[in-house]
Amino acid sequence: MSEFELIRRYFSDLGAARADVSLGVGDDCALLSVPPDQMLAVSIDTLNVGVHFFPDVDPASLGHKALAVGLSDLAAMGAEPVWATLALTLPDLDLDWVHAFALGFGCLADVYGVRLVGGDTTRGPLSVTVQVHGLVPQDMAIRRAGARPGDAIFVSGTLGDSALALRLRQDGKEIPSELQQRLDLPEPRVALGLHLRGIASAAIDLSDGLAGDLGHILEASGVGAELELKHLPLSPRVAEAVAESRDWSLPLQGGDDYELCVCVPPDRIEMVEVLATTLGVPLARVGWIRSALGIEAHLPNGGRSLIAARGYDHFTAIHPG
């Protein structure tokens, strides 16, 4: 048996057993059953060494994160996770590393009832591509294009923690463990996404920063938004960093949050607030949709400022006050 075959063995039985998998890892294709009343939702994402993670990344964390990123996309769509495929490019055959990666991937897959059904292992610079597959009843998927003027905008969890962790690392400073965990082990908001079916008018997961990702909803829906910056949900560390620097780029343009940004019609706002309490998911109301295009921020000092609807590609810090 070759080392590559050994590695494949680590991936031959990962995640939850599922009756809808007729054939999993080990043939030319996996064979899968989609129930007749459900649509298939799919999303593919790549994480590259030196771009999306550091070379010294903990392999179990990388396995977790590579799957979590995709599950977050399913959550934003209101889709129930079912299967994943994995294309893993490795520079060498470090069996301990692969074992740890598979553990991280497999544990998260177990938690969400996901089965790894196929994959490819190749040689090259370290890179992980995962495709996730979910199910959502016909016409119940939450799309980006459904936001309407008057809708409230909610954000789950807290914003900017991963970006602060990255900034501290780049500055050579110590990273508090709660920030490191947000960067390394994001928890996709799967339960929230499922319960937002039939409630949310639009949703997106926050991978490139609130301004850019909300901008995708606005563009798809042909609307604009106003944000109350003082209502952005911030952890104590990020709140402190924003207060010290008077720079809102951490929560507005920071990436890797993997929280949900959700638009909700006025008559369903109360329903969403009850839902958040029931699920135990922090959900902050941060603004509203308007018909005028663009994102206008209400600054804590009472001023207003237009925010560029951009994420990582075109980083634009705003310095209110």
Add this chain to the structure above:
Amino acid sequence: MSEFELIRRYFSDLGAARADVSLGVGDDCALLSVPPDQMLAVSIDTLNVGVHFFPDVDPASLGHKALAVGLSDLAAMGAEPVWATLALTLPDLDLDWVHAFALGFGCLADVYGVRLVGGDTTRGPLSVTVQVHGLVPQDMAIRRAGARPGDAIFVSGTLGDSALALRLRQDGKEIPSELQQRLDLPEPRVALGLHLRGIASAAIDLSDGLAGDLGHILEASGVGAELELKHLPLSPRVAEAVAESRDWSLPLQGGDDYELCVCVPPDRIEMVEVLATTLGVPLARVGWIRSALGIEAHLPNGGRSLIAARGYDHFTAIHPG
């Protein structure tokens, strides 16, 4: 608009329009419909620069090949291609390169009625991961595990052309255009695969060489095989190389053929021979399945030799005669 957004535009409308795509590129997930009587077949494959292709690869050829490799897996399963996703990692933003890549990918997608429904574009060393999605009626998929003693073994097309092209390049020799084309622009045997539903007992696509890939069928089916080397289908160039060197490794262990290796029960052999004629696909009968494990080669000189059921991982040349 950022350059990455420009690149995404090249991929927003690739391949055939399909009514079963409710939502394609541009949201958190694609939304797809699978007919109630069909199973979903999926396969994911990665091609990395310096491993699977040369840095000076023609981008249109790479786009073609990245999709063809997946379609070949669907063909081996008897699945009808429907959708693809693409994770493309680029070292820089060369718009001309990306445009050509998208053309190559899109043309092949059009030919086979495939729609590109999602993707991810990231920075890093050049790498292409494609997941293909196909449909196959319940219980009609052709698996690796169905070969039985007495089945005939057929191989489509010719073997070893891509491996010879690679060898010539590595030796710094000129590559005849017909070999270069086999390496760069493989044609997946989709029509053949679809027509083998209900006829073939097992099939696999030849990506790592006949010995290794047939070995996967044998392992999954718990059987062995005998091969008549003089019946292996060889192009004139490969036949010449084998005759000169008396080395059968090109057709037996050469990769990148993307032909089908198919097992057929005795009572359906005639049906398959008629099918090959009808489809205009060359199909050579190269051996048969036996109950004794291992692959035994009948050499042209009348001798016999056991062949290692291995592909690229453990390259073992055999020197008969």
